[in-house]
Amino acid sequence: MRRDIVITLEGISYKKKRQYLLNQIDGRINKGDCITLFGPNGAGKSTLMKIMAGLNKPSRGKRSVQFHKKNPIGYVPQQIALFDGLTVKDQIKYYQKLTKQTSTDFVEVMIKELGLKDILNKRINQLSGGMKRKVNLAVGVIHQPEILFLDEAFVGVDLATKYDMLKWLNHLNAQGTTIVFITHDWYVINQLKPSMWILDQGEMLDQVNWNAVPYANIKSGSNALKKMFDVDLSR
Numbered sequence: 001m002r003r004d005i006v007i008t009l010e011g012i013s014y015k016k017k018r019q020y021l022l023n024q025i026d027g028r029i030n031k032g033d034c035i036t037l038f039g040p041n042g043a044g045k046s047t048l049m050k051i052m053a054g055l056n057k058p059s060r061g062k063r064s065v066q067f068h069k070k071n072p073i074g075y076v077p078q079q080i081a082l083f084d085g086l087t088v089k090d091q092i093k094y095y096q097k098l099t100k101q102t103s104t105d106f107v108e109v110m111i112k113e114l115g116l117k118d119i120l121n122k123r124i125n126q127l128s129g130g131m132k133r134k135v136n137l138a139v140g141v142i143h144q145p146e147i148l149f150l151d152e153a154f155v156g157v158d159l160a161t162k163y164d165m166l167k168w169l170n171h172l173n174a175q176g177t178t179i180v181f182i183t184h185d186w187y188v189i190n191q192l193k194p195s196m197w198i199l200d201q202g203e204m205l206d207q208v209n210w211n212a213v214p215y216a217n218i219k220s221g222s223n224a225l226k227k228m229f230d231v232d233l234s235r
């Protein structure tokens, strides 16, 4: 079955201070895809994600999008962007209003699935780092985006919290939300079962399914990238 294309990237390059941070990246994201941008520190993952999300303009190349909603993108940044003094409940209400999300059903299901009920009346500055990540995810998807970008959304999250977040993401993906994420966590990759776009030093080396990692073409990659693959294979 042919699925709708959401984003197409053709020959995307990104230059900063005469240095190419991304070089000739091609790719296609279809509706309902789950994709991880994978590679060592400094590979260019966050830079590429920002271009995909329309937050950065490429120096060269073309990004085409086919969106259907008015507010199609959800972007959960590495930095937690919440108001310290607000309660979780008020935080959710604030973003609900801001994004004109009128489906209280969706918000209720999210609160239940993400396990936010017990912390609704807590202020953000009373929450642990992992709990803040959960709330950060909740506000990032509150408007039911067509495509969700997650830049290292699981840093410092314990396994129980991760379980809730992954269950919710799998649920959204099964409902048709396209997901693109960055993580250094193999557990997260194994749970979300994504296609892996393997990046190193601004180059796209291969695109493989998560369970075809042993066959990925990383020959021209750095030692750092090779070590990352060794870690997986020796588990």
Ligand SMILES: Nc1ncnc2c1ncn2[C@@H]1O[C@H](COP(=O)(O)OP(=O)(O)OP(=O)(O)O)[C@@H](O)[C@H]1O
Pocket: 016, 017, 021, 039, 040, 041, 042, 043, 044, 045, 046, 047, 048
């Ligand atoms: N504004 C900028 N000016 C100059 N260099 C930059 C800028 N932003 C990023 N870089 C450089 O571009 C490269 C890619 O950065 P990017 O944050 O995209 O990598 P990443 O793969 O997401 O890394 P990490 O896993 O550490 O988050 C790095 O070498 C970084 O130092």
